[in-house]
Amino acid sequence: MVSPVVLLAVPLGLALCVPLVGMASRKAAGFVPVAASLFNLVVSVGLLPDALEEPIVANLGGFAPPFAITLFAGPVGVLLSALVALAGLAVSLYALSYISEGPTIRYHTLYTLLLVGATGVVLTGDVFNLFVFFEILCISSYALVAYVGDRAGTEASIKYLIQGALGSALLLIGIGLLYGLFGTLNMADIAARMGSVDPGPVFVAMVLIITGLGVEAAIFPLNAWLPDAHSSAPSSISAMLSGIAIEVGLYAVVRMVFTVFGASSMLMFLVFMGFLTLLVGELCAFAQSNIKRMLAYSSIGQMGLIVFALALATVHSVTGGLFQLVSHTLSKALLFLAVGYMVYRSGSMEISSLEGMGRRMPLTSFAFTVGAFSLVGLPPFIGFPSKFLIVRSALAEQGVLLQVLVGLLLAATVVEGAYFLRVIQTVYFKKGRQQEARREAPAVALFSMFVFVVLIVVIGVYPNLISNALESGASELLERADYVRSVLG
Amino acid sequence: MRLAVGLILLAVIGVGIAVSLGGIPFGAPKTVIGDHYVDSARDDTGATNVVTSVVVGYRAFDTLGEVTVLFVAALGLGAVLAAAGGGGGRSGVEPASLILRVGNAFLFPLILLFGAYIFSHGHLTPGGGFQGGAIIASAFLLVYLSSPGKRISATRARATESLSGLVFVVVGLLGLTLGAHNFLANFLPKGVPNTLFSAGIIPVVYCAIGLKVGSELAGVVDGLMEETG
Amino acid sequence: MSFLHDYVYYIGAFGLVAVGLLILLVKRNLIKLIIGLSILDTGVNMLLISVGYITGGTAPIFSRPGLSEGGMVDPVPQALVLTAIVIGVAILALALGLAVRFYKNCGTLDLRTAKELKW
């Protein structure tokens, strides 16, 4: 069994190699992220059976747990790192054809480092180490959003950077307070000492940390940057930001709330925040005429749904939330990839300019349709079992308020269906002004899209493929004592 | 309006932090972790500077992440500025005065030497890779000021960055395979404390960090000075 | 006097954080915002270091043979702050690069004129 640290060290080493490879051949540089994510995918899947049995804990540097940085590869960590690697692999294949202009070597290096940052956040068991990897993730996102260098991209990146840096500063203050209060940075150690400290100051630290992480997780009202950043970035990066970055941010929030603070008092608040986020996201998405902005707002809505499900904090609802997270990653990444070439061919991001795409790019349009149906939650796609699980677990809870919330949640799904169907109608049933020749996306890009299509359909038909792993992930998130025991012994 | 909202927000954050700091008395010893590091750093890592032994020993993984952050920023800066179709020299350059040029020719090697001293003695005295790297970068800044047309070789700078980063990663992976079978484990002999060749991998790693930080910060200065418009 | 002794560093750190946040909240000039970020970072670093200080402690370096382990200040916040300083300068450098880019695109540093996106 390999140590989980290779999931971080090897891609990082490969990322450092990209400039050297690029000196020899510009073209070869694009294959380095492919290799890095393929390696991570293989190793994560290889680690999964072990991690499901017993979380793998690696103490770096060979020191005892509270004194060394700990990597914690439990079910959630390994699953998410496999998800990051999978999405990273497909998107890096897509980028081989999509990213052909500009400083491509820098693009591929930054992209690989984004993967490293995301993997680091999901694997680490140390609060400050979380901050460091979080910064790698954020700073590479800031740079990649501005990659094209046009006006919109630069402004979106600045907006993202200012809000993100503010969030990081609050996060760092929170971490400093945690260290002052507990005298340790190891998550398990903090969790074990939680009872021995005055709860007032701890609450302040928790609020600061959740606010700081919440900026990246796009929890309402901290998500003002998201529609701009996700719509102005190159589509391959939008796919990664929507599919990976915000999910990883949310994971960090959940890990802090559940495992470190064990804060049951925050949960009802988070349920409401998630619900508000869902409502705001879906309604704003409905009002958009720009396809990428629409997808970005839809991401906000989906994040709200995931927060809602996770914050209910029962095994079923957390399983549903994790399932929805996987489903959103696959579907939204697919949508952004498909839209990337549609926008590239039509030359405009307005939904109306996609008329007749069903004939011009039938395969890409098909992929888009699958992603959209999955996101809305239609069977037989992956979105159906995940939404079904969430609704069922929420209805199992007592309380009229919750029932009302579930009703509104279903209404929001209808809104979601409405705006996606509008786009699909435009794509297939409206004739373009002029008949243009059929011109598909390049084969590599289509291949990466169909990787997602196949996964969406297969998991949609056989949800049991991952639901067992997700369920042990859910119990890992909810059982603080087990987490503490497996780290500190 | 904006000011009012800002002040209210500020007041809330202020009260929160003040309440929280009330639980952390200033100047009182509070942590076991810190005491443990102070007590056992010399035996564990062989470095006499405890901060260094934490930065490159106990929490070396953070440091690897941190140099990566700087690497990301330097790359991102290059990508952002190059996006408009790069290149071009620096416009509006005036030659610097004789004093600056002669003084720089004299000072440049000395500053480099000082930077190298700082990062190679990080395990013995205050200082280390970051400080030394910054000093090296400031030597290059001086070169830019004294002869504005001059450029460092981008290829060489990038190669230095990548190679020194790779040294760090490879040292870490060697620790995984040799010795303690742990990433970034100190597999070299720890030597006699308070001598230059002691503390195992720490001086090696700190030299790599120094070169990496130096070339990255110099690259940042270079990137910002370059006229692309 | 003892009030000063107990709180002067906290006040300094907190004051910097407050000024930095204020700049970020009320100013709309890009370079000014970045200056605000840098002051905010300095304040946070100051806060971390003050948390680790121990009254009468010495620097955590065994520079003389006779120095004892007792009475050294906590080295961990210092290590964290070293990391945080470098991360801060990384963000600043990227932000300044974006500012140059923004100026080239728009001819101004004022974010209020950024009409492309809604703020």
Add this chain to the structure above:
Amino acid sequence: MIIVVSLLVLAMLAAAVAALVYRDLLSAVIASCLVSLLASILFLFLQAPDVAMAEASIGAALVTAIFVITIRRTKRYEE
């Protein structure tokens, strides 16, 4: 001792406020450089020589330099 520290903190906060109010960006940058410099002296008093060195060489010197370079390439006054 405590008096000196208090005066330094006061000066540091004054410099930060100056960075807030100056319309001339170059002056504001110099004020923020002063903040870093005074902070690095305070770090020295807090028994953190490593951090003081890093703050002085990175925070005060290099950051100020890249700020000045950026201002030279953009605009000097806040409108």
